[in-house]
Amino acid sequence: MVAAATRPSRADSRSDNLVDAIHAADGVRLVTEHFGANHDPALLFAHGFGQTRGAWTPSARALARHGWHCITADSRGHGESGRRPDGLYEFMQFVDDLVQLAQQAAHAPSPALPVLIGASMGGLLGLIAQAMHAPFRALVLVDITPRWENAGVERILTFMGAHPDGFDSLDHAAAAIAHYLPHRAERYRDQPDRSERLRQMLVPLANGRLAWHWDPRMLDRIARNGEGQQAALLDAARKVRVPTLLISGAESDIVSASTIEEFLVCVPHAQHVRVPKATHMIVGDRNDAFTDAVRDFIEPLRTSGSSRSTA
Numbered sequence: 173m174v175a176a177a178t179r180p181s182r183a184d185s186r187s188d189n190l191v192d193a194i195h196a197a198d199g200v201r202l203v204t205e206h207f208g209a210n211h212d213p214a215l216l217f218a219h220g221f222g223q224t225r226g227a228w229t230p231s232a233r234a235l236a237r238h239g240w241h242c243i244t245a246d247s248r249g250h251g252e253s254g255r256r257p258d259g260l261y262e263f264m265q266f267v268d269d270l271v272q273l274a275q276q277a278a279h280a281p282s283p284a285l286p287v288l289i290g291a292s293m294g295g296l297l298g299l300i301a302q303a304m305h306a307p308f309r310a311l312v313l314v315d316i317t318p319r320w321e322n323a324g325v326e327r328i329l330t331f332m333g334a335h336p337d338g339f340d341s342l343d344h345a346a347a348a349i350a351h352y353l354p355h356r357a358e359r360y361r362d363q364p365d366r367s368e369r370l371r372q373m374l375v376p377l378a379n380g381r382l383a384w385h386w387d388p389r390m391l392d393r394i395a396r397n398g399e400g401q402q403a404a405l406l407d408a409a410r411k412v413r414v415p416t417l418l419i420s421g422a423e424s425d426i427v428s429a430s431t432i433e434e435f436l437v438c439v440p441h442a443q444h445v446r447v448p449k450a451t452h453m454i455v456g457d458r459n460d461a462f463t464d465a466v467r468d469f470i471e472p473l474r475t476s477g478s479s480r481s482t483a
Contacts, residue, residue, distance in 0.1 A: 189206070189207055190206045191205050192205070194272065194276060196268065196269050197268060197272070198256075200248045200269075202245055202248065202253050203225070203251065203252040204273065205243070205244045207232040207235075207236035207241075208237075208242055209241060210281060211281045212240055213239075213240060213286075213473070213474060214284070214285075214286035215235060215240050215243065215286060215289055215470070216289070217242065217289045218288060218291070218295070218297055219245075219247065219292075220291040220292030221293040221332075222250070223291070224250055224252075225244035226369075226372060227455055228244045228289075229244070231289075232244055235463065235466065238467060241280065243277055247293075247294075248269055249387035250386050250387075251385050256387070259387070259393075260393070261390045261393045263300075263397075267300045270294075270298065274301070275307065286307075286308060288302075288310070290311070290312070290313060292452070294314075295311075295314055295315075296316055296405055298313070299313070299405055299409055300404065300405065300408050302411070302414065303408035303411040303412070306414075308414060309473065310415040310469075311416045312416075312417045312470075315426055315454050316427065317434065317435040318402060318409050318431075321426055321427065321428050323425065324426040325426060329391065331348075333388070334348065335383075338383035338384075339374070339382045339383070340382075342367055342370050342371065342382070344382075345382060346370055353453065355451065372385075373385055409439050412442075415473065416443070418432065418443070419444075419447060420444065421446075421450035421451050421454045422448045424452045424454075426452045432444060443469065447465065
């Protein structure tokens with residue numbers, strides 16, 4: 173059950189890098205961050221499993237400069253958002269959270285329903301939410317299709333579950349990331365804010381060690397049960413009538429030519445952009461190319477109102 177949307181109070185019409193929070197129907201606190209003026213048309217960003225709203229910050233800032241109200245959020249069990257005390261996470265809880273965030277965006281003085289930009293898990297949640305509640309005027313799916321390559325997903329889950337006891341230092345965590353993302357290791361190592369960005373991805377444990385920011389109890393209850401959602405996701409895709417863009421990474425091991433073709437059959441009006449030299453982590457690998465692709469898609473939507481019609 174989706175809770176009634178509430179609009180956070182704001183000192184003025186600007187929401188530039190403003191951190192807010194709302195509460196889901198079951199009381200879990202969802203932390204949001206706003207970029208740009210809240211009277212501009214809204215973009216709602218939904219991150220992937222194991223990520224935080226920080227993954228979207230460069231794109232959100234860039235698109236806000238072009239007149240979009242960008243809203244990023246930490247999903248439940250991730251980042252600064254709350255965790256279920258009982259550890260009982262269900263897929264539909266995440267869907268309801270996303271719908272509530274969309275309702276909040278629609279209550280701002282922007283002229284239309286928000287556009288969803290969802291990466292991986294965030295895109296799947298958007299498909300289900302759109303099929304059930306139609307809270308978005310358009311969808312941007314980032315390297316995800318209703319059916320995916322299991323080997324790629326298993327690689328992600330192996331990384332996420334590889335250090336159940338946490339890390340003894342930032343360097344220990346950085347080494348784990350470098351092993352997981354070797355193509356980005358050198359670039360990441362040279363960034364001046366590397367330590368601070370890494371610290372934001374970790375939480376201190378009572379024993380002094382550091383753990384990833386996500387609730388590890390989600391791994392079995394949500395991530396490893398994802399394959400069972402594929403039939404519902406395909407059905408949801410067939411119901412999509414709003415403008416839709418799929419952005420895939422040319423070197424992704426999550427989507428493939430066959431899963432993309434299947435998606436485009438389900439959503440024949442969808443557009444597809446393939447980003448060269450990008451893996452599943454398109455936003456981090458090729459942020460400029462990703463942001464340009466999003467902007468090319470959303471700019472024509474400025475004057476399309478709160479359309480729920482077909483593309």
